[in-house]
Amino acid sequence: MDGSFLIGARAVTRDDTFRAIDPATNEALDPAFATSSLDDVAEACRLAADAFDTYRETDPETRAAFLEAIADEIEAVDGLIERAVRETGLPQGRITGERGRTTGQLRLFAKLLCQGRWAGVVIDTALPDRQPLPRADLRQRRIALGPVAVFGASNFPLAFSVAGGDTASALAAGCPVVVKGHPAHPGTSLLVGRAIQAAVRKCGLPEGVFSLVQGASNALGGALVADPHIKAVGFTGSRHGGLALVEIAQKRPEPIPVYAEMSSINPVLLFPHALAARAADLGKAYVGSLTMGAGQFCTNPGIVVALDGPDLDRFVDAAAEALGGAAPQVMLTGSIHANYDKGVTLLGGQSGVETIARGTEDSGVNRGRAALFGTTGAAFVANPALADEVFGAASIVIRCADKAEVARVLEGLEGQLTATLQLDDEDVEDARALLPILERKAGRILANGWPTGVEVSYAMVHGGPFPATSDSRTTSVGTAAIERFLRPVCYQDLPDALLPKAIQRANPLGLPRLIDGELE
Ligand SMILES: NC(=O)c1ccc[n+]([C@@H]2O[C@H](COP(=O)([O-])OP(=O)(O)OC[C@H]3O[C@@H](n4cnc5c(N)ncnc54)[C@H](O)[C@@H]3O)[C@@H](O)[C@H]2O)c1
Numbered sequence: 001m002d003g004s005f006l007i008g009a010r011a012v013t014r015d016d017t018f019r020a021i022d023p024a025t026n027e028a029l030d031p032a033f034a035t036s037s038l039d040d041v042a043e044a045c046r047l048a049a050d051a052f053d054t055y056r057e058t059d060p061e062t063r064a065a066f067l068e069a070i071a072d073e074i075e076a077v078d079g080l081i082e083r084a085v086r087e088t089g090l091p092q093g094r095i096t097g098e099r100g101r102t103t104g105q106l107r108l109f110a111k112l113l114c115q116g117r118w119a120g121v122v123i124d125t126a127l128p129d130r131q132p133l134p135r136a137d138l139r140q141r142r143i144a145l146g147p148v149a150v151f152g153a154s155n156f157p158l159a160f161s162v163a164g165g166d167t168a169s170a171l172a173a174g175c176p177v178v179v180k181g182h183p184a185h186p187g188t189s190l191l192v193g194r195a196i197q198a199a200v201r202k203c204g205l206p207e208g209v210f211s212l213v214q215g216a217s218n219a220l221g222g223a224l225v226a227d228p229h230i231k232a233v234g235f236t237g238s239r240h241g242g243l244a245l246v247e248i249a250q251k252r253p254e255p256i257p258v259y260a261e262m263s264s265i266n267p268v269l270l271f272p273h274a275l276a277a278r279a280a281d282l283g284k285a286y287v288g289s290l291t292m293g294a295g296q297f298c299t300n301p302g303i304v305v306a307l308d309g310p311d312l313d314r315f316v317d318a319a320a321e322a323l324g325g326a327a328p329q330v331m332l333t334g335s336i337h338a339n340y341d342k343g344v345t346l347l348g349g350q351s352g353v354e355t356i357a358r359g360t361e362d363s364g365v366n367r368g369r370a371a372l373f374g375t376t377g378a379a380f381v382a383n384p385a386l387a388d389e390v391f392g393a394a395s396i397v398i399r400c401a402d403k404a405e406v407a408r409v410l411e412g413l414e415g416q417l418t419a420t421l422q423l424d425d426e427d428v429e430d431a432r433a434l435l436p437i438l439e440r441k442a443g444r445i446l447a448n449g450w451p452t453g454v455e456v457s458y459a460m461v462h463g464g465p466f467p468a469t470s471d472s473r474t475t476s477v478g479t480a481a482i483e484r485f486l487r488p489v490c491y492q493d494l495p496d497a498l499l500p501k502a503i504q505r506a507n508p509l510g511l512p513r514l515i516d517g518e519l520e
């Protein structure tokens with residue numbers, strides 16, 4: 001690996017460099033990576049704009065073949081798993097699984113393109129004899145927004161990074177992509193970036209369809225979002241970072257949408273009959289979800305809400321026992337580990353919060369020690385700091401005096417990616433009463449499972465009201481993510497010869513169409 005970044009078909013080096021750090025040892029890793037300059041960002045965006053009109057009008061099958069080619073190229077990269085493990089401290093099994101999720105996601109978007117519903121073809125045929133006025137021939141389809149900036153996430157170096165869901169959905173929509181790789185895993189980013197670059201070449205697409213810029217400075221990301229060629233942004237990371245990018249995007253002469261996935265504490269509700277039937281099993285399973293990947297999931301179960309009583313005691317005892325035996329795990333970066341420790345100290349020091357259990361003692365650098373806290377519903381409602389996300393394996397159990405207090409706790413929450421219900425048949429009426437609140441708060445409501453582990457599918461919603469995301473109308477995981485990068489255009493009375501293939505009368509692309517309100 002040579003430490004370059006990628007501007008279209010070129011691999012570029014610069015004198016200004018940075019290195020990845022192995023978080024398990026704090027060792028700086030070879031090679032040194034070139035930091036992209038602001039001119040490099042501008043060049044990547046210009047190339048993307050040059051490629052846009054050609055790329056967006058490629059047939060769906062061409063873009064599907066491109067996404068398949070990216071998946072094939074990623075699977076062929078030597079040393080990808082090893083490099084990602086070194087740069088993130090995540091275990092090999094997790095990274096291998098994540099590669100499968102990444103390639104599976106690319107192939108799912110390829111399939112979606114061939115199915116054609118994404119094009120949103122709607123036709124209202126002309127009614128020349130309508131009284132009192134004739135109706136024109138109206139044809140709607142959706143077109144790509146334009147070049148998209150994607151910010152790789154630290155916690156999913158493959159599935160939410162260079163070829164992750166934001167990139168796959170933008171490329172599927174017909175948008176060229178300029179990625180800013182996460183500075184914690186530049187080698188992983190470069191290996192995947194080269195795989196995409198190879199796929200661009202093999203598929204004969206314009207080089208500007210993909211570029212990868214690298215570097216740690218905020219100025220780089222800011223310049224990318226501010227570039228006039230960029231028409232939308234995909235981001236997963238901190239609330240602070242996401243909001244900074246939203247502000248830059250809104251202050252542009254031409255404001256653009258930012259799809260930022262930021263902060264969520266993912267409430268888990270334990271209903272009385274479920275608790276009575278299986279408190280200890282629930283306690284153990286909860287800790288499994290909480291400590292997975294050192295808790296560095298945006299879907300991590302950060303709060304548990306239940307009625308106080310002996311069944312909740314049994315749940316807490318089982319959770320405390322499981323968590324007390326949990327070994328500390330390497331976190332993604334030194335600063336994420338430091339933020340975690342700070343968050344745990346802050347939460348544990350709040351009035352009315354007790355520390356129920358901690359994982360076993362730290363035994364190396366950047367190891368996150370799991371933490372379980374407890375409080376009352378009244379204390380939680382009174383102090384918004386108890387609802388701040390602690391990114392890592394920390395969670396708080398909220399003991400509520402009655403059902404009304406459960407509802408007050410939920411009403412006080414900010415927007416969430418998920419809400420989880422642990423319930424039995426006898427709990428359904430209680431859950432029904434809370435459903436309207438949960439629907440207002442969360443993007444995904446799940447029963448008798450755990451929020452970590454998002455399915456990449458047609459029905460998935462990985463989104464939610466602020467601050468879970470900056471735009472609750474959409475998702476960053478699953479096929480509906482393509483909607484973020486498309487917009488409708490209506491063609492009125494255009495002659496067939498001038499119409500795009502998607503809406504020509506003979507339907508040469510064989511797309512599904514809604515004609516005069518009826519599915520064809
Ligand atoms: N909710 C989640 O899914 C999630 C995921 C990862 C991290 N986090 C949180 O974020 C913290 C930091 O982790 P991180 O590095 O992954 O996220 P981050 O938001 O700090 O950085 C993500 C990307 O955005 C860029 N960026 C950040 N702020 C910017 C700004 N003001 N202007 C321009 N670019 C900017 C960074 O350079 C990086 O490429 C963690 O400690 C954790 O609290 C949350």
Ligand SMILES: O=CCCC(=O)C(=O)O
Pocket residue numbers: 155156296297298299451452453454455477
């Ligand atoms: O960290 C954000 C994504 C979480 C996720 O995709 C999962 O839980 O599988």
